[in-house]
Amino acid sequence: MNPDQETFNINESPELSSRILADASVSGPVIAFFTSAVFWLLIGTVFGLIASIKFNFPDWLGATPALTFGRVRPAHLNAVIYGWASMSIAGCYIWLTARLCRTEVVWPKFLYISALLWNLGVVYGIISILNGHSQGMEWLEFPRAAVYLITAAAVCFSLSILRTFQMRQVKHIYVSLWYILASVIWFPILYVVANLPLYSGVTQAAANWWFAHNLLTVWVTPAGLAAAYYFIPKVIGRPIHSYYLSLLGFWTFALFYNWNGIHHLVGGPLPTWLITTSIVASVLMFIPVITVAINHHLTMVGHFGKLKYSPALRFVVFGAMCYTAVSFQGSIEALRSFSEVAHFTHYTIGHAHLGLYAFFTMILFGAIYYIMPRLLKWEWPYPVLIKFHFWLVATGVTLYVVSMTIGGLLQGFYMNDASRTFMDSVQVTKPYLFARSIGGVLILMGHLFFIYIFTLMVTRKGAIRRTPPWREEAEASPR
Amino acid sequence: MMYIRASIFFLGVLAALFLGWAGLTLIPGIQIREIKPASGLQPYTDQQLHGRAIYVREGCIYCHSQQTRPEGFGADQKRGWGRPSVPGDYVYDRPHLLGTMRTGPDLFNIAARQPSEDWHLIHLYNPRATSPGSLMPPYPWLFKEDEVFSKEVYAARGERVIPVPEEFAPKGKVIIATQEALDLVAYLLSLNHTYPVEEER
Numbered sequence: 001m002n003p004d005q006e007t008f009n010i011n012e013s014p015e016l017s018s019r020i021l022a023d024a025s026v027s028g029p030v031i032a033f034f035t036s037a038v039f040w041l042l043i044g045t046v047f048g049l050i051a052s053i054k055f056n057f058p059d060w061l062g063a064t065p066a067l068t069f070g071r072v073r074p075a076h077l078n079a080v081i082y083g084w085a086s087m088s089i090a091g092c093y094i095w096l097t098a099r100l101c102r103t104e105v106v107w108p109k110f111l112y113i114s115a116l117l118w119n120l121g122v123v124y125g126i127i128s129i130l131n132g133h134s135q136g137m138e139w140l141e142f143p144r145a146a147v148y149l150i151t152a153a154a155v156c157f158s159l160s161i162l163r164t165f166q167m168r169q170v171k172h173i174y175v176s177l178w179y180i181l182a183s184v185i186w187f188p189i190l191y192v193v194a195n196l197p198l199y200s201g202v203t204q205a206a207a208n209w210w211f212a213h214n215l216l217t218v219w220v221t222p223a224g225l226a227a228a229y230y231f232i233p234k235v236i237g238r239p240i241h242s243y244y245l246s247l248l249g250f251w252t253f254a255l256f257y258n259w260n261g262i263h264h265l266v267g268g269p270l271p272t273w274l275i276t277t278s279i280v281a282s283v284l285m286f287i288p289v290i291t292v293a294i295n296h297h298l299t300m301v302g303h304f305g306k307l308k309y310s311p312a313l314r315f316v317v318f319g320a321m322c323y324t325a326v327s328f329q330g331s332i333e334a335l336r337s338f339s340e341v342a343h344f345t346h347y348t349i350g351h352a353h354l355g356l357y358a359f360f361t362m363i364l365f366g367a368i369y370y371i372m373p374r375l376l377k378w379e380w381p382y383p384v385l386i387k388f389h390f391w392l393v394a395t396g397v398t399l400y401v402v403s404m405t406i407g408g409l410l411q412g413f414y415m416n417d418a419s420r421t422f423m424d425s426v427q428v429t430k431p432y433l434f435a436r437s438i439g440g441v442l443i444l445m446g447h448l449f450f451i452y453i454f455t456l457m458v459t460r461k462g463a464i465r466r467t468p469p470w471r472e473e474a475e476a477s478p479r
Numbered sequence: 480m481m482y483i484r485a486s487i488f489f490l491g492v493l494a495a496l497f498l499g500w501a502g503l504t505l506i507p508g509i510q511i512r513e514i515k516p517a518s519g520l521q522p523y524t525d526q527q528l529h530g531r532a533i534y535v536r537e538g539c540i541y542c543h544s545q546q547t548r549p550e551g552f553g554a555d556q557k558r559g560w561g562r563p564s565v566p567g568d569y570v571y572d573r574p575h576l577l578g579t580m581r582t583g584p585d586l587f588n589i590a591a592r593q594p595s596e597d598w599h600l601i602h603l604y605n606p607r608a609t610s611p612g613s614l615m616p617p618y619p620w621l622f623k624e625d626e627v628f629s630k631e632v633y634a635a636r637g638e639r640v641i642p643v644p645e646e647f648a649p650k651g652k653v654i655i656a657t658q659e660a661l662d663l664v665a666y667l668l669s670l671n672h673t674y675p676v677e678e679e680r
Contacts, residue, residue: 032509055614062617069616070538136574171481182483182492189493194499203508205577210503215598218496254492259501264579274507340552344544345583345587350658357631415581418557427612 018102018169025104026094027375029111034368036119038065038454040083043126045447047076049440055433066130074141075129081139081215082150083122085356088364089223090114090157093180095371096230097161100177101168107160114156121149137204139212140194147195154191158184175246176230179222182254186218202270204239206262213261216355221257221323224360225292227367228320232299235313235370236306241298249291256284263334266343282334289327296320311386315366318394322358326351341416346429346436349410350401357443358397365389365450372457381456389450396442399435406433489516517567519674523666533659535678537618544578544629545587561588566583568672573622590671599664600641600656608647621660624652 051073054060061067090111098105105111125146128134134141142150161184165177194211232239240246259281262274300317307314329351333337342348369386373379380386407429414425455461514550523531534540549563557565564587569575593599601608604622606615608670622641625633633640639656648654 054616058614058616063619065620068537068618070541071536073541074538132536134535134538136540136576138579178488181488185489185492186496187498199504199508200573201511201571201575202566202577203504203511204573204575205569206507207504208575210500214496214499217499251491254495255498258495258503261499262503262542265577267552268546268577269565269566269568276501313673336552337491344579346582348579416554418554421556423610423612426582426614430614431612437533 005113015102018467021097021104022098022102023374025108026098026470029105029108029115030091030371030375030458032112032115033087033094034372035454035458037091037103037116037364038264038368038451039087039213040079040087040122041447042451043272044076044079044084045444047072047079048298049437049444051076052433052437052440056437059269065132071130071132071134073081074134074138074172077139077450078129078141079122079126081220082118082125082142085223085360085364086150087115087118088368089183089219090118090292092223092227092364092367092371093157093161095375096176096226097164097180098219100174100180100230101165101170103164103167103169105160106163106167110156110160114153114160117153117156119148121146121153124149136368137208139215140208147274151188151192151195154188158188164403166288174230175240175243175250176226178250179226179229182250183218183222183226183369186214190218191215198477202268205268206270206274209264210261211262214258217260220356220360221253224319224323224363225253227363228316228323231312231316231363231370232296232367235316236300236303236312238299241295245291245295249288252284252291253288253309254335256288258328260285260334263339266334266336266339269375279336283331285331289324289331293324297324309384311380312366312370315362315369316389319359319361319363319366322362326355326359330356341348341412342408343412344415345408345411346404346432347412350404353397353404354401358401362393362397363394368454372454376457376460378457378460381453381461385449385453389446389453392442392446392449396439396446398439399442400439403432403435403439407436511566514566514570516570517565517672517674517676519676520568520570520672521669522571523669525577527666527669530662530664531576533621534576534665534666539586540576540578542580542582542615543583543584543586544581546577547585547587559592561591561637562676564672565676567676583613586667586670588671588673590647590668591673596664596668596670597642597660599667600639600660601643601647603660603663604641604643604648604654618624618660620659621652621663623657624649624674625655627651627653 003357010453050061050067051069054069054072065071094105094111121142125142128143128146129141133143135143161180165181190211194207194214199207229246260278263276263282264269266275266279269276297320307317333351334343369380410428410432411425414420414428415422545564547561547564550556555561568587569577598609600622602610602615604616605617605619606613610652625638630640632654633653639661641654643654
């Protein structure tokens with residue numbers, strides 16, 4: 001029981017009491033999803049680092065089939081996408097939905113079942129890839145059985161979120177909730193349609209990249225944006241800059257972002273109109289991105305001092321800034337002239353990590369730092385380790401992205417210069433691939449600090465929380 | 480009023496996803512379905528298909544593309560990597576292996592550039608034995624080691640001894656290709672799309 005409950009009358013405000021009830025109702029499922037996500041973050045990071053070091057020492061672990069680069073790399077991608085990202089999104093969505101609908105979550109059992117199936121699916125999928133049973137398409141490597149498990153998990157999860165939304169006690173639907181609702185409808189449909197055995201040849205390539213990029217459209221990016229839209233105004237205690245812009249941003253996002261995928265096949269054997277369509281849609285992404293940037297960044301103006309006191313805000317604002325950066329980069333990268341150099345190179349890998357790590361993962365770290373104390377009524381132990389976590393991963397991912405960007409561009413220039421051998425384009429990347437591994441080591445170290453305090457938190461080994469969270473919120477509440 | 484607004488929201492969200500799917504996969508799928516296999520394209524043999532499955536299993540796609548770019552877009556044409564690939568070249572491919580990375584070179588016409596079976600086998604056993612400075616991982620599990628007997632013994636057993644350069648072979652052993660290695664190389668040696676095509680992109 002919470003020791004503060006006696007001294008603080010929650011019936012003072014119906015809004016605060018609804019928050020407490022909402023938090024209490026989601027506590028179990030959210031912790032289940034977050035704990036799973038953090039586990040997969042560790043697994044995914046280790047696979048990623050192994051894959052990276054293999055570029056520096058290609059014969060390292062070279063005699064073990066399960067640890068060859070071509071298996072470890074997809075194991076890394078799938079562990080971070082379907083394990084870390086998906087399950088941290090699920091936890092974050094459950095908490096946000098209950099909060100924003102001011103209601104208790106319905107069908108919590110569905111959520112526990114979802115977390116269980118999701119984990120089983122990812123475990124089975126990763127083991128299959130390592131054993132050589134991949135479906136062979138990027139982002140769709142998991143075999144049938146894993147796909148069924150994850151589909152079932154996603155459907156259970158989505159139904160619970162939609163039913164909770166139906167039971168909402170609010171009239172106004174905040175912008176974060178639009179992204180969440182769109183996302184929980186889109187994701188299961190996208191995942192099922194992409195896994196249907198309908199395609200072959202170049203149509204399959206189109207379907208493959210429609211899916212892979214749309215996973216960012218329907219699942220990863222909405223989650224990052226929903227969280228940033230919620231936490232930035234919440235922590236600094238002022239409303240978002242423009243409600244109208246957030247509306248425009250959402251619908252242009254939904255319209256244009258669904259058409260981006262084929263920019264992964266620029267210069268490939270597909271109809272030109274198809275590739276051009278995706279390039280145009282990628283450039284149109286400037287509209288939703290600028291609206292979101294205005295809303296996120298102008299809300300922050302004059303409040304940057306608060307970054308010092310709130311670790312959650314620090315992670316979220318770092319992520320929101322990287323969203324603007326990665327989106328601008330992506331729109332330019334889709335252009336034919338740029339793609340001629342950057343496509344097929346490590347530049348793309350740098351871009352992917354600026355998006356999935358510096359934007360998405362950083363925001364989700366912030367969300368976890370904010371949500372966990374409110375669920376457990378417990379303080380984060382060792383705040384200094386949160387600082388270590390932030391600076392290690394922020395430095396690590398910066399080194400990662402900068403080295404891959406420079407190395408990738410050089411690789412592209414060399415590759416397109418017929419007076420050089422192809423091997424020159426390999427050799428020129430070597431120092432940058434080494435720097436990338438150092439970035440990876442820093443990221444792993446940061447994760448170890450995070451996992452350590454997360455474990456202390458969940459097992460309640462830290463110091464007890466002194467101020468009830470709802471009191472701070474009452475003081476900082478924008479309304 | 481609330482329900483109408485919610486319905487419009489959900490319909491809009493579904494329409495956005497559907498339009499993207501229809502535009503990027505359904506319509507091109509219909510357009511491409513009319514495309515016949517390129518006239519010079521051979522279907523894969525059973526051995527090549529088995530080799531292709533090993534290509535998928537070992538994740539070759541994460542470093543090698545199988546698509547050649549047109550003149551004026553990159554240096555594929557100047558490097559002599561073959562004419563630009565067309566949809567008709569891929570009709571037998573499932574899963575598709577177009578790839579998005581060129582950590583290693585494009586393999587769409589690797590058989591035309593490097594037709595030597597021995598070269599490919601040595602390269603798979605240890606890429607640095609044929610290509611100094613290569614970042615490619617070795618695939619020793621596609622091979623087995625044996626004591627040195629005479630060539631006749633291996634010939635009688637039907638085993639293929641790989642001429643691995645001395646400094647890359649374990650001392651006092653010979654390296655023998657397994658069926659998997661031979662199948663994978665058979666697939667690689669099927670990657671020759673240098674036949675002429677009429678269709679343009």
